[in-house]
Amino acid sequence: MPNHGKKYRKAVEGYDSQQTYPLAEAVELLKKLHYVKFDESVDLAARLGVDPRHADQMVRGAVALPHGIGKSVRVLVFAKGDKVAEARDAGADFVGGPDLVEKIQGGWLDFDKVVATPDMMGNVGRIGRILGPRGLMPNPKTGTVTFDVAKTVQELKAGKIDFRVEKAGIVHAPVGRMSFDADKLAENIAALVDTLVRLKPASAKGNYIKSLTLSGTMTPGVRLDPNSALKARA
DSSP: OOOOOHHHHHHTTTOOTTOEEOHHHHHHHHHHHOOSSSOOEEEEEEEESOOTTSGGGOOEEEEEOTTOOSSOOOEEEEOOTHHHHHHHHHTOSEEESHHHHHHHHTTOOOOSEEEEOGGGHHHHGGGHHHHGGGTOSOOGGGTOBOSOHHHHHHHHHHTEEEEEOOTTSEEEEEEEETTSOHHHHHHHHHHHHHHHHHTOOTTOOSOSEEEEEEEESSSOOEEEOHHHHHHTTO
16 A cells, blocks of 8 residues: 555545546546646546457547647658648648658657658658657558648647557546646546547447546546536537
8 A cells, every 4th residue: 555645645535536426526526636736637547348459449549639738749740842831830840751760760759749741651661660659650540641731730739639549448648737627627538538439449349438537647546427528528
């Protein structure tokens, strides 16, 4: 059993880790559990009724959260020709081609998202072993392999996130910061849950969303009622 400090113990007084809360109550409770001075990231863990070992049950996608994630996102774009200027005008932090591939091969990774035009994927494939394990490899399923560079860059800068189910059938994704208004956090959470439901594989049987848990960087998890999150988007 971890030996928590006084501030933590005071924050969790009366907190029931086994209870499932409606969306609005879950967000309010999470904010009450916040006791550290820094602005914690807020994350959602969704346990899905899928088996990721089967390709047709690999849940993967992206969602533009209504209120972003509360942090600046450094976007790198692999492009050439007129798409270079388009990417820069849209706010991309880094734009290039083979030069950026070589830089990344040399160990440079000072970026958060990667976009590539389809005609650049031959170059990007050379660093797949570097980008892939870090969740940075451009992919058509998440909209990051595209000729619509401007729109994609703008969405990523505004807080569009991508996600994929892990081996244990769980999707982890950021949904904002603790400083967000409760309503904004709730709307972000509802948008993510709605997207997960729309991506339900046809081969997934039984209960699809088995559980939802909301947590801050330093807080314990708060169990969230999936139905309340879905109703919030209705």
